[in-house]
Amino acid sequence: MAESKILACSKLMADQKLTIAFAESATAGWLCSEFALAPESGQVLKGGITCYDASLKETLLKVPHSVIEQFTPESQQVTDELAKRLNNLIPADILVAVTGLTTPGGSETPEKPVGTMFVSALIKGRLVSLRQVFNGSCEEVIQQTIQAAAEMLIRELS
Numbered sequence: 001m002a003e004s005k006i007l008a009c010s011k012l013m014a015d016q017k018l019t020i021a022f023a024e025s026a027t028a029g030w031l032c033s034e035f036a037l038a039p040e041s042g043q044v045l046k047g048g049i050t051c052y053d054a055s056l057k058e059t060l061l062k063v064p065h066s067v068i069e070q071f072t073p074e075s076q077q078v079t080d081e082l083a084k085r086l087n088n089l090i091p092a093d094i095l096v097a098v099t100g101l102t103t104p105g106g107s108e109t110p111e112k113p114v115g116t117m118f119v120s121a122l123i124k125g126r127l128v129s130l131r132q133v134f135n136g137s138c139e140e141v142i143q144q145t146i147q148a149a150a151e152m153l154i155r156e157l158s
Contacts, residue, residue, distance in 0.1 A: 005150035010038035012157050013094070018124075021090035022048035023061060023082040026074070026100040026117060031146050046092040051082070061085045072107035074099045076118050076131055083120040083127065095122040096149060102138040117145045121153060128156050 013020060022032040032048030035041060049060065054073035057063045063081045071077040082097035100117030101108050108114050119130040130152050134144040 005147050005154065006034045007038050009150045009153050009157075010035055010040045010044055012154060013044040014040035016157060018044065018093040018157070019046045020044055020094040020096065021046040021086055021092035023086045023095070023097040024048060024050050025052050025057070025082075025098060026102050027098045027142050027145055028052055030142055031096065031098060031149060034146055047090050049086070049089060057082060061089070072112075074101050074107050074112070074116070074118065076120070076129055079118040079120040080127060080129060083122045087122070093124055094153065096120070096153070098145060098149065100141070100145065102141045115141050117141065117148070119145065119149045119152060121149075121156070123153075123156055128152060 024031055029048055029050045035045050051057050051060055054068055057068060057073060057078060058065055061082055062085055063078055067081055068078055079097045079099045083095045086095040086097060097120045101114045104114050113133060115134045117132055117134060121128045130148060132148055134141045
């Protein structure tokens with residue numbers, strides 16, 4: 001069942017006649033799936049792309065290799081680029097991208113530990129970004145990211 005923040009966000013978008021699409025890396029489609037469970041999903045949800053591997057960020061969403069190389073696949077800069085470029089594949093009023101570190105073995109550093117998540121939303125052409133560090137298991141980090149993304153969208157649309 002979709003969480004209450006997702007439900008509130010979905011209703012807010014439906015009331016404003018807005019559509020949404022996702023480019024997800026670390027959340028691997030889970031955010032899009034939560035929106036699919038909302039009663040308004042048929043009105044608001046356009047679709048989503050899972051680009052877990054960095055190569056898909058380049059080949060599918062056309063993020064320049066130099067940006068990924070300079071900032072790492074899990075960074076605010078790459079997440080912003082994903083949000084900006086998603087419209088070329090799935091046109092929507094709201095374009096949301098997520099990257100981050102849910103488990104060890106990625107680009108973690110002392111400044112960017114495991115649990116660091118990035119969410120970017122292009123809302124009718126205006127970019128809004130979020131960087132947050134969550135604690136817990138991989139699943140807990142993803143769940144917290146989903147809630148933070150919904151909260152960010154509610155805040156921006158209210």
